[in-house]
Structures are given as structure tokens and as C-alpha cells.
Amino acid sequence: MxxxxxxxxxxxxxxxxxxxxxxxxxxxxxxxxxxxxxxxxxxxxxxxxxxxxxxxxxxxxxxxxxxxxxxxxxxxxxxxxxxxxxxxxxxPSSHTLARVVDKLIQKETLQAASLPTPAFKAQVAGEVIEKPPFGLPLVWKASRGGYDGRGVIVIDDSVNLPWCPEVDGYIESFVDAQMEIAVMVAVSHKQESVTWTAVEMAFSRDTNMLQHLIAPARISPSIDIKARDLAVASVHAINGTGLFGVEMFLTKENELLINEIAPRAHNSGHFSMDAAKTSQFEQQARILSGRPLSSTEQTSPAVMVNILGMKGYRGETVVENLEKVQRILGTHVHLYGKRECFHSRKMGHATVTAATIDEAIERSEELQSLLVVRGAEESG
CATH class of the missing domain: 3.40.50.20 (Rossmann fold)
Structure with missing residues (x-):
């Protein structure tokens, strides 16, 4: 065969x-x-x-x-x-990708499907922003090329206005969310869909990159169901087949707003490699080959931590204290094999599983205090 x-x-x-x-x-x-x-x-x-x-x-x-x-x-x-x-x-098909890779078109597609998103306004390159249409903070996002915190600018003070973006994008209303969550969605060629549990995400203020996530998110079962249903609806709105990461804001009024959709495996799904019956990557392989979708049931509480390059160094990758970290109960370290390391480069991730979320958080904090991944040379 x-x-x-x-x-x-x-x-x-x-x-x-x-x-x-x-x-x-x-x-x-x-x-x-x-x-x-x-x-x-x-x-x-x-x-x-x-x-x-x-x-x-x-x-x-x-x-x-x-x-x-x-x-x-x-x-x-x-x-x-x-x-x-x-x-x-x-x-995913080119038809689906055309609705997703340009984030302004993605927003407009979700809006046309009557799905909840923050308010937004298109902003073409070279058009000066005199006043924030939705008040401050002003959030500007690039239509193309933004990921891992790139392509996002937040202006907190009107003294920084007027401002003129150099590329096409859009202004979005700032959401003072109680939590940012994500749901992974898998859709087969037969349009059958499954979701993993909603996860809770924490981002670095310095880089806007995902710092760690907690699975399952510390939300009520009813909100988890709503989030999973909304994630599936958003993927259906773009006629998606494949694997998708759907990020959302949970407002202080317990309303859900779709932030954005990634048409691929996603950082928020990495926990599934060690804490679910089927990982996002196994599910993706199943979709690509036309095999039936498999169970996404979570097998234990988990915390996933991104392993980023240490500030102040760059060059050949150096990993310190890996053996100590691997002795922490329930720890699964995944290094990506990148030969060069620099500040904030994604060098790997680690998932800590435990009987309770609190135990997983405690062990993940120990992991972060020990593990160092950096370049071999000091940088300015």
C-alpha cells in the first residue's frame, strides 16, 4: 500500500x-x-x-x-x-484562507454572519488617525502579517495622536476583558466538527506573546459550552475544513467576543499533546488523510508554558537546567531544535499535568524559575 x-x-x-x-x-x-x-x-x-x-x-x-x-x-x-x-x-481551501489571512476581511466575514466581535473600523495605509473612534486605548491591527503579538499597536494616551499607520489595517475597540480564552476546532471533509476544552490564556505585556495557558479555563461549564459553540460557528462562517484556533475575549459581563481565527494548529492547542486523548496534530493528520475525527477529551488538568529565548543573549542555542526541569512531576518539555536563539524567539513549550489546576500552576512556576534557553553570546 x-x-x-x-x-x-x-x-x-x-x-x-x-x-x-x-x-x-x-x-x-x-x-x-x-x-x-x-x-x-x-x-x-x-x-x-x-x-x-x-x-x-x-x-x-x-x-x-x-x-x-x-x-x-x-x-x-x-x-x-x-x-x-x-x-x-x-x-484549508484557498476559499477559506481568503476569508482568514486578511484579518480585516476575517472581521467583516464574522460580522456578516452576525457573530460577536469587538467594534472595528478599516484603516488604510497612509490615512492619519486624528481621534480614536472607539475611545482610548486605541487598538490598531495590521490586516496581514501579524502573529505572536506582531502587527498590533496599542495607544493609551492622546498625546501619541495623530498617528499614521504604514500598512493597511483596522482600528478595534479595546476590550477590558476579565479573561482571554481560546478553543481549538477540527472540521473534517464531511463537515463533522469537534472541539477541545476552552483554555485560559495569559499574555506578556512586553511582547504581547502568549506566556502560558491553563486547561481547562477557569470558567463555568455553561460559558465553556458557549465558547465551543461560538468557535464552531465562526469556522462554519469561513467555510472551514481543517484545524483552527479561535481566540476570544470574555468580558466582565460574561459575554464572548471573537478576537481572531488562525487557520492552522495553534499555540493554544499544544496542551493537547500531553493532556488530551487526541492531540491537535494527530487530529490534523486525520483530517488531511480523510480519516474519522477522534476524541478530544481532556485527560488531566494542565498548564502550558511557552519557552522563549532569554533577553540579553543571541547566537547558538544553549539550554540550562533541562534535567532538573524534567524531574518535576508531570512535566513534558518540547524543544523545537532551533539552532539559533535570540530574545523572545519561540524555542519550545512545556506542559505540566497534575491532579488539579493549582498543582499544575505551582509546578509550572517551578519550571519557569529553572529552565533557561538563551543564545551563547551576550547581546546589547
Whole structure:
């Protein structure tokens, strides 16, 4: 029997973890990336050198595989549509991606489906913002290219106005949320869907990057159900097939507002590798190959911590105290194999499982106090 072959556009850590899940399913992976030592190649994927925006490189990838998927949103949707026209199965489809990768179009699509989002207003590049249309703080987001806290600017004081963005984007009303949560959604080719439990997210004030998450979120069962239903509705609004991360705000009035949708595996789903019956990456492999979806039941409370490059260093990656950390009960460390480390670069993640959330939080704090990942050289 011929081995099923998965093509991935982008070779970062998400592609690396999908490669590992595919290997467990006896699938082979091919990855399109400029770097022959990217995490996906280190995980065992075959390398197709090239840029994600290069149609000829995409054709080289698609010629080797049965299905093509993405690990990053920074793709040329029109090129993926060309592949589909040439008979290549692309998941998510170019039609779905066209509604998601441009975040302003994503907002407008959700609004047209009568789904709750913060108020927003389009803001084209070069158009001066004189006054905040929704008051202060003013939140501006880039339409394309923003992730992990990038492409977001928050202006707290009117002395910083007027201001003129250099790229297209939108202004969004600031949400003074009691909590930010996320739900992972998997949708099969038959449009069957499953969700994992809602998770609670905490972000760094310095980088806007996810610092840690708590699974399950410390919310009522009724809000968890509403969040999961809203996540599925949002994915249906973009006609999604595949794996999606849906971020939301939970307001102080216990209302849910959709922040954004990621059309891929997501940081908020990493806990599933160690604390659910089916990880997000195994589920993604199932969707790509047309196999039935599997149980997303959580197996234990968990805290997931992002492992970021230490400030003040860059260069060849150095990991300190790993053995001590691995002796902490219930700790699962996943390093991404990146050879170069610099401040705030995602170098891995760790999930701590325990009998209770409080125990998992306590152990995760011990982990963070011990584990150091940094570059070999001091930087200015």
C-alpha cells in the first residue's frame, strides 16, 4: 500500500510537530521552506527548498504529495488557488484562507454572519488617525502579517495622536476583558466538527506573546459550552475544513467576543499533546488523510508554558537546567531544535499535568524559575 504523503507550506515548529504526528500514523511529510535545517526537516520531513510565495516552489511541493496544508498564514492565497485548479487538494481551501489571512476581511466575514466581535473600523495605509473612534486605548491591527503579538499597536494616551499607520489595517475597540480564552476546532471533509476544552490564556505585556495557558479555563461549564459553540460557528462562517484556533475575549459581563481565527494548529492547542486523548496534530493528520475525527477529551488538568529565548543573549542555542526541569512531576518539555536563539524567539513549550489546576500552576512556576534557553553570546 502506497504511503500517504502530506505537504506542508512552512517548516517551523508547527510543521515539525505535525511531521511527528504523521510519522506515528505512517504518513510521510514534505515541507516547503528556505531553511534545510528548519524544525520540520529536523523532525524527519523531506525538504523542498523555496519560498511560500513562489508558485513554482509550491508546484514542486505539490508534485510530491497527496495533500497540501499550511503552518503559517503568510502565504499567497491566489497561488494556492492555482494549485487547486490543477487538481491539488489544499486544506484549508484557498476559499477559506481568503476569508482568514486578511484579518480585516476575517472581521467583516464574522460580522456578516452576525457573530460577536469587538467594534472595528478599516484603516488604510497612509490615512492619519486624528481621534480614536472607539475611545482610548486605541487598538490598531495590521490586516496581514501579524502573529505572536506582531502587527498590533496599542495607544493609551492622546498625546501619541495623530498617528499614521504604514500598512493597511483596522482600528478595534479595546476590550477590558476579565479573561482571554481560546478553543481549538477540527472540521473534517464531511463537515463533522469537534472541539477541545476552552483554555485560559495569559499574555506578556512586553511582547504581547502568549506566556502560558491553563486547561481547562477557569470558567463555568455553561460559558465553556458557549465558547465551543461560538468557535464552531465562526469556522462554519469561513467555510472551514481543517484545524483552527479561535481566540476570544470574555468580558466582565460574561459575554464572548471573537478576537481572531488562525487557520492552522495553534499555540493554544499544544496542551493537547500531553493532556488530551487526541492531540491537535494527530487530529490534523486525520483530517488531511480523510480519516474519522477522534476524541478530544481532556485527560488531566494542565498548564502550558511557552519557552522563549532569554533577553540579553543571541547566537547558538544553549539550554540550562533541562534535567532538573524534567524531574518535576508531570512535566513534558518540547524543544523545537532551533539552532539559533535570540530574545523572545519561540524555542519550545512545556506542559505540566497534575491532579488539579493549582498543582499544575505551582509546578509550572517551578519550571519557569529553572529552565533557561538563551543564545551563547551576550547581546546589547
Amino acid at each position: 502506497t504511503q500517504f504523503r502530506v505537504g506542508i507550506v512552512g517548516g517551523g515548529q508547527l510543521a515539525g510537530m505535525l511531521t511527528e504526528a504523521c510519522r506515528e500514523a505512517n504518513f510521510s511529510c514534505w515541507v516547503l521552506d528556505p531553511d534545510g535545517h528548519c524544525p520540520a526537516v529536523l523532525a524527519g520531513a523531506s525538504h523542498v527548498p523555496g519560498d511560500s510565495w513562489d508558485l513554482n516552489a509550491l508546484r514542486s511541493l505539490s508534485a510530491a504529495v497527496d495533500v497540501v496544508t499550511i503552518e503559517i498564514e503568510n502565504v499567497d492565497v491566489d497561488n494556492l488557488a492555482v494549485l487547486e485548479a490543477e487538481g491539488i487538494d489544499v486544506v
